[in-house]
Amino acid sequence: MNFSSCFELESSWTEILEETLKQPYLEKLADFIEHERQSGLAIYPSRELVFNAFNKTPFEKVNVVIMGQDPYHGAGQAHGLSFSVPKGVSLPPSLRNVYKELVSDLGIPTPTHGCLESWAEQGVLLLNATLTVRQDSPLSHHGQGWELFTDAVIEKLSQRTDPVIFVLWGKYAQEKCGTILHKKCFADGQEPLILTAPHPSPFSAYQGFFGCRHFSKINQLLLAAGKTPINWEI
Numbered sequence: 114m115n116f117s118s119c120f121e122l123e124s125s126w127t128e129i130l131e132e133t134l135k136q137p138y139l140e141k142l143a144d145f146i147e148h149e150r151q152s153g154l155a156i157y158p159s160r161e162l163v164f165n166a167f168n169k170t171p172f173e174k175v176n177v178v179i180m181g182q183d184p185y186h187g188a189g190q191a192h193g194l195s196f197s198v199p200k201g202v203s204l205p206p207s208l209r210n211v212y213k214e215l216v217s218d219l220g221i222p223t224p225t226h227g228c229l230e231s232w233a234e235q236g237v238l239l240l241n242a243t244l245t246v247r248q249d250s251p252l253s254h255h256g257q258g259w260e261l262f263t264d265a266v267i268e269k270l271s272q273r274t275d276p277v278i279f280v281l282w283g284k285y286a287q288e289k290c291g292t293i294l295h296k297k298c299f300a301d302g303q304e305p306l307i308l309t310a311p312h313p314s315p316f317s318a319y320q321g322f323f324g325c326r327h328f329s330k331i332n333q334l335l336l337a338a339g340k341t342p343i344n345w346e347i
Contacts (some may be wrong), residue, residue, distance in 0.1 A: 123167050130265060130269065156186070157246055165194055166233060166241075167238075169239075175277055176237070177335075178278070181239070182243065182283075183241055183243035183245075183246050185252060190202055194229055195239040196229060196231070200226045205227070210323070224346075225347075226347070235343050238270075241263070243255055258305045271297040278308065283313075284312075287309055290339065
């Protein structure tokens with residue numbers, strides 16, 4: 114099955130990923146996902162939202178990447194943006210902790226919903242390493258090709274002359290992005306803009322995520338680069 118016929122990708126990303134989109138592994142990935150859906154399995158997010166992060170944040174508008182692992186696997190949760198859930202859906206534990214740090218860092222009101230689309234529309238690419246998942250089965254689409262695709266996305270962003278800030282919460286995000294970003298750094302001598310902290314999961318948030326102040330640090334970096342800071346209020 115042709116990958117591009119299954120998923121609609123925003124035009125700037127289609128252009129920058131032209132060679133990647135021709136890779137045979139993506140056809141195999143499309144076949145795998147289609148087989149999953151036709152088997153009657155619930156696959157999240159819905160087909161039209163798989164590339165929501167890219168469609169909300171075109172390539173040239175990306176200023177920040179917040180890296181996640183795979184979509185939420187509960188009904189109604191995933192809508193193609195890492196850490197985000199649609200309005201009206203209960204906040205997952207990790208997102209609750211993201212909000213605690215957000216409020217502590219910036220002193221803004223506690224958000225009343227979990228939809229992070231306003232961040233995406235300001236240039237925050239909310240990227241998961243794997244873009245689909247089977248209901249109630251975390252990492253069920255791991256190893257099928259998505260990781261290769263998102264590696265290519267990270268590499269293209271790392272090659273921009275206009276630097277992108279990478280926010281890596283947890284070991285997985287740090288390991289996935291570290292090699293690609295530091296390869297770029299060593300190649301041209303430029304330090305990559307990377308913020309790291311433990312994952313906001315309840316299992317690790319108290320090990321250094323709380324108090325990381327990444328939201329204010331991002332805005333300081335954007336201002337230093339002559340860019341507009343993010344309005345983090347939701």
